[in-house]
Amino acid sequence: AQGASPRIEGCERFLSVGKGRGIKATTHFKVGDLVFACPAYSYVLTVNERGCHCEFCFTRKDALSKCGKCKQAYYCNVECQKGDWPMHKLECSAMCSYGENWCPSETVRLVARIILKQKFQTEKTQSERLLSLKEFEAHLDKTDNEKNEMNLADTAALRHFYSQHLDIPNNDALVQLFAQVNCNGFTIEDEELSHLGSAVFPDVALMNHSCSPNVIVTYKNTVAEVRAVREISPGEELFNSYIDLLYPTEDRNERLRDSYFFTCDCEECTTKSKDKAKMEIRQNLCTVPEPEEIQEMVRYAKNIIEEFRRAKHYKNILPCSFILVGICELSLEKMGSIFEETNVYMLHMMYQAMGVCLYMQDWEEAIKYGEKLVKPYSVHYPPYSLNVASMYLKLGRLYLGLQKKPQGVKTLKKAIAIMNVAFGQDHHYITEIKKEMEEQE
Ligand SMILES: [Zn+2]
Ligand SMILES: [Zn+2]
Ligand SMILES: [Zn+2]
Numbered sequence: 001a002q003g004a005s006p007r008i009e010g011c012e013r014f015l016s017v018g019k020g021r022g023i024k025a026t027t028h029f030k031v032g033d034l035v036f037a038c039p040a041y042s043y044v045l046t047v048n049e050r051g052c053h054c055e056f057c058f059t060r061k062d063a064l065s066k067c068g069k070c071k072q073a074y075y076c077n078v079e080c081q082k083g084d085w086p087m088h089k090l091e092c093s094a095m096c097s098y099g100e101n102w103c104p105s106e107t108v109r110l111v112a113r114i115i116l117k118q119k120f121q122t123e124k125t126q127s128e129r130l131l132s133l134k135e136f137e138a139h140l141d142k143t144d145n146e147k148n149e150m151n152l153a154d155t156a157a158l159r160h161f162y163s164q165h166l167d168i169p170n171n172d173a174l175v176q177l178f179a180q181v182n183c184n185g186f187t188i189e190d191e192e193l194s195h196l197g198s199a200v201f202p203d204v205a206l207m208n209h210s211c212s213p214n215v216i217v218t219y220k221n222t223v224a225e226v227r228a229v230r231e232i233s234p235g236e237e238l239f240n241s242y243i244d245l246l247y248p249t250e251d252r253n254e255r256l257r258d259s260y261f262f263t264c265d266c267e268e269c270t271t272k273s274k275d276k277a278k279m280e281i282r283q284n285l286c287t288v289p290e291p292e293e294i295q296e297m298v299r300y301a302k303n304i305i306e307e308f309r310r311a312k313h314y315k316n317i318l319p320c321s322f323i324l325v326g327i328c329e330l331s332l333e334k335m336g337s338i339f340e341e342t343n344v345y346m347l348h349m350m351y352q353a354m355g356v357c358l359y360m361q362d363w364e365e366a367i368k369y370g371e372k373l374v375k376p377y378s379v380h381y382p383p384y385s386l387n388v389a390s391m392y393l394k395l396g397r398l399y400l401g402l403q404k405k406p407q408g409v410k411t412l413k414k415a416i417a418i419m420n421v422a423f424g425q426d427h428h429y430i431t432e433i434k435k436e437m438e439e440q441e
Contacts, residue, residue, distance in 0.1 A: 011130075055084050064076060294338060
């Protein structure tokens, strides 16, 4: 017989009408309360952050010591190095022997670690109190050709780079595991939303999606923390957001269907209350644009967004920074003939341009974009958004760097106000920002 629903303090697993399983609160949560925390079942530091973060505990600091063998992995101390060895062993000698040809994707690296963990971890982990990794949905019946090809490439890469140190499961099991990780995996980001790595947090993956979420997920090193961003009453379902909420309803649902195989029916998707402001058309035009003209421009915007996404996904685009800024500026000029500056497609291109300016260390130019972004961001995103907080944070740090102290402090305080709720007041990110503000005095 079926036992009672799995529960932890404050929440329990249940069957959500029309959504399958989910999590509901069993107690009251105020805004900013920690609902639950979940250590990563498996995780991997992204290649680009090597040397900046400890591979084992994800601590960010300058003086890390590197693995003497591969000279690629960095650690706080011997304890972290020892702790990481069972996982690092999968890659250490392979990186030496393949040299520059060692190039598994981050998903492949994560899946290799999951396979190894499943070998020696036979009992349920602290990451699976509500949902076990074995129970992850794979949605294999819904994958298209593009996804199948990616999956094939991933399984081939796993066999190529990891077979020496890993008993690789049969092909069906492997395809299943990749699909499970693709729809249940998380990316870990820092306070400025820079990508740090990939991980699986089974209990967190149990939550369903909403475009006006009542909880938010942040990371303390390799632990995911779920906090309330709205008042939550006992019996209420917990919803986090799986996607970037900047975009209008149609775009959000395209993304949800493509990556997670469902269409959202949350209040925002039903009322579409923010769509008009998100797709704002310029008011002062001599001739009002025809609907077809607007449609054409939206198509143009979506195409260029998709092209940027693919370029970033497949290769290192940063060497061509100047060209990229040029493309951003051209597309902004074109879209600006119809779209208001607060239109999300305009904001998307400005965000891209800002990223490239930051990379090129063109601080003044980055500030200009940031200033245009931050206000519309706080209108389009829901309250306590990490996207808004990180924008205040980037902007505030830029001001401080350029000796604009009063503006810097004022802007950083706005970031902290959001972060107090999203990250919790004692998070080391907040301590660090406060220190940066004081050092300016
Ligand atoms: Zn460490
Ligand atoms: Zn090594
Ligand atoms: Zn929705």
